[in-house]
Amino acid sequence: MITNMKHIKNKLEAKGVKPTYQRLCVLKYLEKNMNHPTAEMIYENIAKKIPTMSKTTIYNTLNLFLENGLIHAVTITGTEVRYDINTFSHHHFLCRKCGKIVDIEVKCPFCDGEITQINGSKIEEIHGYFKGICKKCREKNNKVER
Amino acid sequence: MITNMKHIKNKLEAKGVKPTYQRLCVLKYLEKNMNHPTAEMIYENIAKKIPTMSKTTIYNTLNLFLENGLIHAVTITGTEVRYDINTFSHHHFLCRKCGKIVDIEVKCPFCDGEITQINGSKIEEIHGYFKGICKKCREKNNKVER
DNA sequence: TTCATGTTTGTAATCATTACAGATTTAATA
DNA sequence: TATTAAATCTGTAATGATTACAAACATGAA
Numbered sequence: 001m002i003t004n005m006k007h008i009k010n011k012l013e014a015k016g017v018k019p020t021y022q023r024l025c026v027l028k029y030l031e032k033n034m035n036h037p038t039a040e041m042i043y044e045n046i047a048k049k050i051p052t053m054s055k056t057t058i059y060n061t062l063n064l065f066l067e068n069g070l071i072h073a074v075t076i077t078g079t080e081v082r083y084d085i086n087t088f089s090h091h092h093f094l095c096r097k098c099g100k101i102v103d104i105e106v107k108c109p110f111c112d113g114e115i116t117q118i119n120g121s122k123i124e125e126i127h128g129y130f131k132g133i134c135k136k137c138r139e140k141n142n143k144v145e146r
Numbered sequence: 147m148i149t150n151m152k153h154i155k156n157k158l159e160a161k162g163v164k165p166t167y168q169r170l171c172v173l174k175y176l177e178k179n180m181n182h183p184t185a186e187m188i189y190e191n192i193a194k195k196i197p198t199m200s201k202t203t204i205y206n207t208l209n210l211f212l213e214n215g216l217i218h219a220v221t222i223t224g225t226e227v228r229y230d231i232n233t234f235s236h237h238h239f240l241c242r243k244c245g246k247i248v249d250i251e252v253k254c255p256f257c258d259g260e261i262t263q264i265n266g267s268k269i270e271e272i273h274g275y276f277k278g279i280c281k282k283c284r285e286k287n288n289k290v291e292r
Numbered sequence: 293t294t295c296a297t298g299t300t301t302g303t304a305a306t307c308a309t310t311a312c313a314g315a316t317t318t319a320a321t322a
Numbered sequence: 323t324a325t326t327a328a329a330t331c332t333g334t335a336a337t338g339a340t341t342a343c344a345a346a347c348a349t350g351a352a
Contacts, residue, residue, distance in 0.1 A: 018318090018329080018330085020317090020318090020329095020330070020331085022330085022331070023330095038308085039308080039309080040307090040308080052331085052332075053331090053332090054331065054332040054333065055309095055332095055333090056309095056310080056311095056331080056332065056333075056334095057330085057331055057332070059308095059309065059310075060310095060330085060331080063310095073224060075221055075222060075223065075224030076221060076273075077221065078219060078221030078224070078226070078227040078339095079227075079307080079308075079339080079340075080224070080307085080308060080309095081224040081308085081309090093264065093267055095267070096270070104264060104265075106256075106264065110252075110276070117278075118239065118250060118252065118276065119250075119281060120280075120281030120284065121239055121241070121276075121278055121279065121280045121281050121284070122278045122279045122284060123276045123277075123278045124242070124276075124277055124278040124279070125276065125277035125278065126276055127222075127273075127274065127275050127276070127277070128273065128274045128275075129273050129274075130256070130264065130267075130269045130270075130271065130272055130273070131269075131270055131271035131273070132263075132267055132268045132269045132270040132271065133267065133268045133270070134266075134267045135265060135266030135267045138266065138267070138268060164298080164299085164349095166298095166299065166300085166348090168299085168300070169299095184339090185339080185340080186338090186339080198300085198301075199300090199301090200300065200301045200302065201301095201302090201340095202300080202301065202302075202303095202340095202341080202342095203299085203300055203301070205339095205340065205341075206299085206300080206341095209341095224308095225308080225309075225338080225339075226338085226339060226340095227339085227340090
């Protein structure tokens, strides 16, 4: 993934979003960190370099990106929203041991865009995720967790 | 669905949960109200009849039920948890107009229990939901929302 | 009855997110 | 270039959901 500033600036302008310095920083962070970070994680990291960065700006920016389809929201835990630069429909896996959320490729007729409505209801967003124990954590526990 | 107290008491005891009056009330409410209520909604309703009911008890009870597999948590909005008495794997639809969450029946290989792991990760929970505009809201808007 | 244990309750604390208003920046225009 | 309106950013306070905690209460066994 190319993460230079020019590319990021273009991405914002293509969606009609004015490319301010703060917005460039947030989008750049999301492109570099595809581990579905929280607003807090994004803020903590950017605030290191830009001490004047406000957390409100982080939220404003993320909500702006959401409205313009630049990012997607991942709501798995129920207590916090995680943000995803990957706007193609895909599934997620949340490990209850390490807490990591990883992308998952599964065959899904909805993600393929073949189905646009169900029982007369119009589908605009598709969300699918699994909870369990990831491969690494299973191996770490010497196959105890099965 | 039978929602008499004897049936509810049996359900709790079958899971090894002591059937206290508060727990019976919460489970009874969930059996009667299958519209994926929030903790707040459950509290508001029960508090009408039992003024001494504490919101902490609602949360304690719901978490206890979750641990014992009596109910499932539905996390769609990202800001609040909704609770579901239907513990069979199924999908949900959230309407962005009326805010209602309804059950959805879709063909899904994961819900059938055919697939128990993905890339070496063990699947324990399957969650699938859609966001969009429900049939009723589309009709209400005279087919404007397509 | 006594005692230990489990349950409930009310209040305070926590955490994520939003509201709001003032300060700052930007962009257009004279 | 100076002016000015609009957009953006910032910090603080407020909100709303959830949890922590400790005291009060209920239960069941000895």
